[in-house]
Amino acid sequence: MATALSTDAAATRSVKACVLGGGIGGCSAVRYLDTKSLALVEMGRGLGGRSSTRMSRDDPRIAINHGAPSADIRTREGASIMKDLESHGYATKVSGTNELSSGILEQWRGDPNMSTLCEGLTRGREYETYFKTMVHSVVPTIVGDSVVEGWTLLDKNDRVIVRTDWLIVSGSGAAHPRWRAAFKSEPPLIEAAKLIGNEELNDAIERIGSIDARPVQVAMMAFDTSSISDNTSIISTPDDDVLDKLVMTKSKDGRLVSIVAHSTTEFANTVNNVYGSKSTAARIGGATSSAEREQKVLSEIMTAVDVNLKQMNKADCPDPTLGPFLHRWGNAFPDGEPLPYNKAIIKEAKLAFCGDYVGEKNTFGSIEGALLSGKVVGEELSKLLR
Structure with a gap:
C-alpha cells in the first residue's frame, strides 16, 4: 500500500530504491521491484503520467483521460500483464486479438479510467509516495573512480526529498536537453553525470539526448x-x-x-x-x-x-x-532509436532508466514499451538488491 509523505518527513528517510516518475513505466518498476524499502516521486497529483485522468472535486462524474486514450499491445508478454490487470478489475480489452506475423495487436483501456492502469500495477505494494513534488537536482554520493554509493534528491530550495541507494528514472525529461526550455535550468541527470564521469552513464545520457x-x-x-x-x-x-x-x-x-x-x-x-x-x-x-x-x-x-x-x-x-x-x-511521441535494455541499467552508478523510450523498437514510444521496460528494470534490480 502506498504511503504519502511530505518532503519534510523525508528529510532523514533513506530507501533502497526510488522511482522518479509515476507513469506506466515507473508504476511497472514498482510492481516488479522486490523490496519494501521503496519510494516514488511524482510531479503530478497522482499516478498516471501520460495515462493520466483529470478529475474534479466539484463533479465526481468528470474523469478526463487527457493523455493516451487507449493502449495498443503488440506482444504476448504485454498482453499477459494486461490480462492480469483485467482479472483484478483495472483494465478492459476493447478489441479482439489480431494475429500478426510480428506478434499480436490488441487494444486496451484502463477501467474505469486510464490512470487506473497505474493503480492496478502498484496494487498491494508497500512504497512511499511524494506527489506534487518536483526533483530539481539529483546528487550522487561518489565513493570511488566513477562509482556511486547512493543518491540524494533535492527540491528547488535544496531541501532533501529522499535519499536512495538506487535511482530508477522513468521518463526521459530529467536526462534530456529539452528540460532547459521548460524549466530554465540544467537537466538534473546531465549535471550529475558530469560529476560522476562514468562512461556507461555518459553513453546512456547521450543516447537519450538524441531521441527527439x-x-x-x-x-x-x-x-x-x-x-x-x-x-x-x-x-x-x-x-x-x-x-x-x-x-x-x-x-x-x-x-x-x-x-x-x-x-x-x-x-x-x-x-x-x-x-x-x-x-x-x-x-x-x-x-x-x-x-x-x-x-x-x-x-x-x-x-x-x-x-x-x-x-x-x-x-x-x-x-x-x-x-x-x-x-x-x-x-x-519519442522519435529515433530507443535506449536498449542492456544500456538501461548502470550498476556502478546505481542508476536505471525505464519508460516508453527504453527497450525494443516495436514497442518504442508506447504504453506497452513503458510497461515492459519497467518490468525488465524491476526484475533485474531485484537481483542486485538481494
Whole structure:
C-alpha cells in the first residue's frame, strides 16, 4: 500500500530504491521491484503520467483521460500483464486479438479510467509516495573512480526529498536537453553525470539526448450533454491543420461528455513553450507562458473543435462544465532509436532508466514499451538488491 509523505518527513528517510516518475513505466518498476524499502516521486497529483485522468472535486462524474486514450499491445508478454490487470478489475480489452506475423495487436483501456492502469500495477505494494513534488537536482554520493554509493534528491530550495541507494528514472525529461526550455535550468541527470564521469552513464545520457519527440498540445473540457452514443469515440481529423483527433468520452450516467482535442505535431511545434497554466509543468515546475499566448493557442484549438463537430453533424458545444484547459505533452511521441535494455541499467552508478523510450523498437514510444521496460528494470534490480 502506498504511503504519502511530505518532503519534510523525508528529510532523514533513506530507501533502497526510488522511482522518479509515476507513469506506466515507473508504476511497472514498482510492481516488479522486490523490496519494501521503496519510494516514488511524482510531479503530478497522482499516478498516471501520460495515462493520466483529470478529475474534479466539484463533479465526481468528470474523469478526463487527457493523455493516451487507449493502449495498443503488440506482444504476448504485454498482453499477459494486461490480462492480469483485467482479472483484478483495472483494465478492459476493447478489441479482439489480431494475429500478426510480428506478434499480436490488441487494444486496451484502463477501467474505469486510464490512470487506473497505474493503480492496478502498484496494487498491494508497500512504497512511499511524494506527489506534487518536483526533483530539481539529483546528487550522487561518489565513493570511488566513477562509482556511486547512493543518491540524494533535492527540491528547488535544496531541501532533501529522499535519499536512495538506487535511482530508477522513468521518463526521459530529467536526462534530456529539452528540460532547459521548460524549466530554465540544467537537466538534473546531465549535471550529475558530469560529476560522476562514468562512461556507461555518459553513453546512456547521450543516447537519450538524441531521441527527439513529436509534441502534442491538448485542450480538455467537459459538457452536460448526451449527444454521443458510444462510451468512448476516437475521431481522426486528417484534413485539419490544427487537430489530429478528438477523443469523446461519455460519463457512466450518460449525461456528461468529455472532449480532449489533440493537436497535430506540426501545430504544437509552432507554439513551443505554451504549457497551460493549470498543467503540472506550470503549477509545480514553474514552466510558465504568457496568458495572452496561451489564450491564443486555446482559441485556435477550440475553433477547430467547433468546425469538426459541425462537420460530424454534432450540435454546437454548449458552455463547458469544466475547462477548456490547455496542456502540452512535450515528450508525447519519442522519435529515433530507443535506449536498449542492456544500456538501461548502470550498476556502478546505481542508476536505471525505464519508460516508453527504453527497450525494443516495436514497442518504442508506447504504453506497452513503458510497461515492459519497467518490468525488465524491476526484475533485474531485484537481483542486485538481494
